[in-house]
Amino acid sequence: MAAALCAATRRLRAAGIDEPRAEARLLLRAATGLAPETLVVERERRLDPAARARFEALVARRAAREPMAYLSGEREFWSLPFHVAPGVLVPRPETETLVEAALELVQDREARLRILDLGTGSGCLLLALLHDLPNARGLGVDRSERALAIAAENARRLGLARRAFFVAGDWGRALSGSFELVVANPPYVASDELAGLAPEVAHYEPRLALDGGPDGLSAYRALLPDLVRLLAPGGVACLEIGRGQEPALRALFEAAGFAVATRPDLAGIPRCLVLRPAPP
Numbered sequence: 458m459a460a461a462l463c464a465a466t467r468r469l470r471a472a473g474i475d476e477p478r479a480e481a482r483l484l485l486r487a488a489t490g491l492a493p494e495t496l497v498v499e500r501e502r503r504l505d506p507a508a509r510a511r512f513e514a515l516v517a518r519r520a521a522r523e524p525m526a527y528l529s530g531e532r533e534f535w536s537l538p539f540h541v542a543p544g545v546l547v548p549r550p551e552t553e554t555l556v557e558a559a560l561e562l563v564q565d566r567e568a569r570l571r572i573l574d575l576g577t578g579s580g581c582l583l584l585a586l587l588h589d590l591p592n593a594r595g596l597g598v599d600r601s602e603r604a605l606a607i608a609a610e611n612a613r614r615l616g617l618a619r620r621a622f623f624v625a626g627d628w629g630r631a632l633s634g635s636f637e638l639v640v641a642n643p644p645y646v647a648s649d650e651l652a653g654l655a656p657e658v659a660h661y662e663p664r665l666a667l668d669g670g671p672d673g674l675s676a677y678r679a680l681l682p683d684l685v686r687l688l689a690p691g692g693v694a695c696l697e698i699g700r701g702q703e704p705a706l707r708a709l710f711e712a713a714g715f716a717v718a719t720r721p722d723l724a725g726i727p728r729c730l731v732l733r734p735a736p737p
């Protein structure tokens with residue numbers, strides 16, 4: 458295994474991967490199913506041909522800059538394991554800012570809240586919230602059938618399927634009813650900035666999850682009327698925003714009658730817009 462690991466490390470380094478040795482080890486684990494300590498203690502063990510072929514295929518995909526999470530099939534979010542695969546956005550650490558904000562705003566964690574997650578992707582936001590709010594139920598909406606299938610699979614794996622529902626739709630257009638908590642992480646990269654993103658993102662993650670139109674704000678404008686209609690009186694919405702987007706989005710939502718506050722992520726960047734319908 459040691460020689461295969463060294464060769465893989467060289468190949469990943471040449472492909473511009475930042476931590477080639479660490480990633481090569483993770484891929485070796487994925488290919489062999491061996492525990493991390495076995496990889497160290499039995500480093501001279503021979504790889505059987507099937508495991509070697511699996512390892513080399515994974516290394517080739519990573520060298521082509523496919524995201525690690527697609528290769529391992531998993532990404533942790535809110536300390537929970539989420540299955541991810543091509544066709545769905547890999548959950549990002551900064552998105553946990555929304556979960557934190559929403560949980561702080563919920564006054565009674567035992568309440569039977571109705572939660573709506575617009576653009577649910579892997580289901581990470583909705584499922585993290587349902588995990589911490591034991592009596593809440595939630596609906597995740599997405600335009601991508603692939604994302605919805607993965608979100609439903611995550612709900613099953615996390616034991617939340619009885620309280621999590623998923624439906625295809627264009628934001629909240631086809632929905633009725635009202636929700637005490639709405640969360641959304643809409644696509645917010647300006648279209649002409651997509652090509653400049655890291656290859657892992659630009660070449661592999663779904664454009665539908667990233668492309669926010671000419672100024673990056675198209676999705677917020679599109680879902681605003683649904684938010685106005687679907688947010689329960691006294692309810693709250695937490696929306697993820699991109700760097701530098703706060704002033705324009707604050708103006709957009711204040712003009713629509715919302716009281717707007719923001720929450721920073723761990724880097725101090727305003728990341729979460731907290732919206733409440735202004736009292737009549």
Ligand SMILES: C[S@@+](CC[C@H](N)C(=O)[O-])C[C@H]1O[C@@H](n2cnc3c(N)ncnc32)[C@H](O)[C@@H]1O
Nearest residue numbers: 548576577578599600601627628642643665666
């Ligand atoms: C930035 S991703 C967020 C995914 C997930 N909520 C997360 O935080 O990792 C945006 C999601 O919105 C979905 N989406 C894009 N346009 C949509 C639309 N018009 N209606 C519903 N969902 C849409 C995408 O398919 C994608 O899953």
